[in-house]
Amino acid sequence: MKKEDFDLFADMVKKRSGLVLTSEKAYLLESRLMPVARKLGLKDLEELAASLRNKRDEKIMETITEAMTTNETFFFRDQKPFDQFRQVVLPHMLKVRANKKSLRIWSAASSTGQEAYSLAMILSEEAHKMPGWHTEIIGTDISHEVVEKAKAGLYNQFEVQRGLPVTMLVKYFQQKEDRWQISDKIRGMVQYRTMNLLEDWGPIGLFDIIFCRNVLIYFDQPTKSKILERQSQVLAPDGALFLGGAESVLGICDKFKSVESQRGIYIPTVCPADMWKAA
Amino acid sequence: MSKTCLVVEDSRVIRRVTCTIMDGFGFKCIEAEHGQEAVEACEKEMPTVILLDWNMPVMSGIEFLRKLRSMPKGDTPKVIFCTTENDFSHIQEGMAAGANEYIMKPFDSDIIKSKLQLLGLIENT
Structure with a gap:
């Protein structure tokens, strides 16, 4: 070329x-x-x-x-962040939002939807701990095409076999000829929309948890800083940000700090760190 | 102690491919052409994991699995079906018979890796 x-x-x-x-x-x-x-x-x-x-x-x-x-993704990618979500962040949220009973999650750069649906499946598994709660998962991506695919929730045989336990496949999917479609119940828990992280996010609201994994690695330093700064403005002061294994806020944005012994999880600098230990 | 894998598959080519993949994940492979051979292998020593085809001569995968789970220490190996039987009812039948995971053919090393990780047999890297 x-x-x-x-x-x-x-x-x-x-x-x-x-x-x-x-x-x-x-x-x-x-x-x-x-x-x-x-x-x-x-x-x-x-x-x-x-x-x-x-x-x-x-x-x-x-x-x-x-x-x-457009980047490849799969269900429960890397497993560990989803274990942390279920075992650390969700119990914390159940405690600090006990009165409000509301939880908003953003899957930023959601690609074909596997991350957001993985979170929805976990929330469904944990639903017995959350009676009367209102949960909302928003998935956004720059690509209109992948957003449409995410909305349809239809995956091929390879896609449903990477990261997804077969028990979850049987429980949350229906077979549609040679493809698999995520159930209406799980699909109804997630809203997808086209959004460019560099442009105006519109009235996106305040989130309790942001998943922005393996996204920042593609950007240069000023762009990373800009996105993290803006994410700090839409994350609740006691909320949590998940970044990818190769990503960090160190030297890029001072609005977040890491959580001790919880690699990949970042919390607003204003949030007392012991709040997480107590959860 | 080294991790062992019993590959139960009537196609020699698929057996070899599967063994090569499993070898790469640090498993010592034993091969069986059908369920009966697999029963004999398990009577000698229970493997860590079994990759199991469904349709085979002499004894099918589902028959073998039911037999295995009734054998002494037959509950110890993790069993992953690895089959062209890709429909919902077969998956449910396999899981009900005691399979731990299910791979729909065709598969690649990424899928096997993912299933081994899900079962805690290799580390999540």
Whole structure:
């Protein structure tokens, strides 16, 4: 790929999504954008770049951005954060929200929905501890296409076998020919919407828990800081933020601090740390 | 003590592929062509985990599983069905007979890894 073509794609994707593509990611760009070029009836990426230069067509720019920002995910990814959610954060919330009986969770960059549905399945398993509670899970992603897939809750055989225990498959899914659809009950617990983390989030409200795992790794430092600062404004002072294993707030945002012996969980700096020990 | 895996599968090719994958996860593999051979292997020594096909000559996977669970120490091995029987009713039947997990063929090493992690047989990395 010509350097000027790579720069054209990389600049546009960065402006629209925040995703940083360095030159060693050229293979990723090629493998993701070749299908886009073919779909548009173009021979190769050179023609795709030429088409982009000539027309600046909004639809083409959106398709390219979606192709580059769609990332693989699976149910109960990494397992540990979901154990922490169930065993540490949820008991804490049940205690501090005992009067309000309300819980709002945000799955940021929810991709095809597995993370948000995993949380919904856990809440369903724990429902007996939460009589009369109102729970809300919001999943957001920049890509309209993956948001639609998440809403449909339909997964292929490979997708339901990675991370998902078969007991959960039997309990919460129905077989639809060669695919599996998550039950109406679980689907009804999650709302998905298209949202760009770099743009206006609109009236998104205040959350008790934010899952933003394996998202910040794709951004440069100023973008990471900006997103974390904004997330600190929509997270309750006694709430919790989950980041991915390779992510941290250290040196990026002083609005959060880590929780002792709970790797990956961050709480607002204003929240007393012993609050979590007591939970 | 090393972790052992009994691969019960009538296709030699699939047996070999499965053993290669399991070997990569640190399991010493024993092979059986059908349920009866698997019973004999378990009578000698119970493995840590059993990857079990459903449709096989001589003795099917479900027959073997029911027999295994009634054997002395037959409750110790973790059993993962690994089959083309991919419908809801077979999964329920397999679980009711005592399977711990279920893999729908075709599978890859990621799926096997995920199931081994779910059963606590390998670490979640």
